[in-house]
Amino acid sequence: MLSLVLPKGSLEKATFELFDAADLTVRRGSDRDYRASVDDPRIDRVRVLRPQEIPTYLEQGLFDLGITGRDWITETQADVVSLGELKYSKATSNPVRVIMAVPKDAPWQSVEDLPEGVRISTEFPALTERFLTEHGVKARVVPSYGATEAKVPDIVDAIVDLTETGSSLRKNGLRILDTLLVSYTELVANREAYEDPNKRAAMEDIALLLQGAIRARGNVLLKLNVSDAQLQDVLSIMPSMSSPTVTRLAGGEMHAVESVVAKHGVNTLIPAIKAAGGCDILEIPISKIVD
Numbered sequence: 001m002l003s004l005v006l007p008k009g010s011l012e013k014a015t016f017e018l019f020d021a022a023d024l025t026v027r028r029g030s031d032r033d034y035r036a037s038v039d040d041p042r043i044d045r046v047r048v049l050r051p052q053e054i055p056t057y058l059e060q061g062l063f064d065l066g067i068t069g070r071d072w073i074t075e076t077q078a079d080v081v082s083l084g085e086l087k088y089s090k091a092t093s094n095p096v097r098v099i100m101a102v103p104k105d106a107p108w109q110s111v112e113d114l115p116e117g118v119r120i121s122t123e124f125p126a127l128t129e130r131f132l133t134e135h136g137v138k139a140r141v142v143p144s145y146g147a148t149e150a151k152v153p154d155i156v157d158a159i160v161d162l163t164e165t166g167s168s169l170r171k172n173g174l175r176i177l178d179t180l181l182v183s184y185t186e187l188v189a190n191r192e193a194y195e196d197p198n199k200r201a202a203m204e205d206i207a208l209l210l211q212g213a214i215r216a217r218g219n220v221l222l223k224l225n226v227s228d229a230q231l232q233d234v235l236s237i238m239p240s241m242s243s244p245t246v247t248r249l250a251g252g253e254m255h256a257v258e259s260v261v262a263k264h265g266v267n268t269l270i271p272a273i274k275a276a277g278g279c280d281i282l283e284i285p286i287s288k289i290v291d
């Protein structure tokens with residue numbers, strides 16, 4: 001069946017939590033163990049490796065399916081099939097951005113302002129070279145192996161690096177000059193494996209479980225009862241994914257209402273439902289939402 005490669009490092013914790021939520025719990029001896037397993041008939045081999053190497057390994061057929069960032073797929077230009085974006089990063093559900101940054105007080109306002117021979121440190125040399133060529137800038141691109149922000153202004157003049165929350169840029173007194181790429185985490189496959197109908201079906205099952213777990217994040221199921229007379233008042237304030245489900249209760253003039261709502265806002269919604277006539281209100285966690 002499928003061999004799977006998962007990212008070590010920045011995405012590791014969030015990826016393992018997502019697989020757990022998707023009922024594809026990854027098991028390994030310790031967090032230093034780079035061989036793992038998933039108790040699922042569709043997955044027979046799991047390795048945990050650096051995300052920057054994952055697109056190439058997938059292209060070469062060393063694994064069928066993997067998770068990495070769009071940034072590394074673009075940098076390596078690996079020929080892989082994407083099964084879709086998985087909306088999570090190291091700390092948030094937002095994408096990361098590959099940006100060019102300079103010291104706050106540098107004179108340059110756009111990439112075209114950079115002088116010939118400008119020194120730029122980056123972990124993304126290929127992406128940076130392509131970007132500079134597009135903008136007609138002749139620079140010296142210096143490969144970085146981490147702590148890139150720390151190298152300006154004494155070692156280099158500018159950097160191309162990732163930003164998620166912006167905290168590293170702020171701490172290092174840097175200003176964004178341009179954005180080269182917006183990058184989501186993605187589920188990607190080896191092209192040949194994806195062409196195999198059995199493997200593709202297994203990959204699509206896994207994608208569905210992962211996306212279902214991501215969609216469920218931040219949502220809860222609200223259930224309540226309400227009288228005939230007050231049903232419209234409750235429905236008028238009840239958000240839902242499509243439309244709330246309303247069922248008549250076996251006895252009397254009561255209805256049961258249920259709806260998937262955003263967890264954010266439930267603190268004001270529940271008292272409002274109660275004031276509108278709702279009773280027996282239940283808030284229930286959701287593990288997955290599959291279309």
Ligand SMILES: Nc1ncnc2c1ncn2[C@@H]1O[C@H](COP(=O)(O)OP(=O)(O)OP(=O)(O)O)[C@@H](O)[C@H]1O
Binds near residue numbers: 009051
């Ligand atoms: N806040 C973040 N910082 C860095 N990378 C992030 C962040 N959120 C998501 N990512 C993604 O995680 C991957 C990081 O890959 P990379 O090969 O640079 O290894 P790493 O996990 O950061 O390891 P190291 O810390 O040793 O550099 C990229 O695809 C990147 O887009």
Ligand SMILES: O=P(O)(O)OC[C@H]1O[C@H](OP(=O)(O)OP(=O)(O)O)[C@H](O)[C@@H]1O
Binds near residue numbers: 148149167168
């Ligand atoms: O916008 P932020 O939320 O601050 O996140 C972005 C920072 O996180 C990553 O660094 P990491 O901690 O992986 O160290 P590294 O630079 O050594 O790779 C990345 O390279 C940025 O420096």
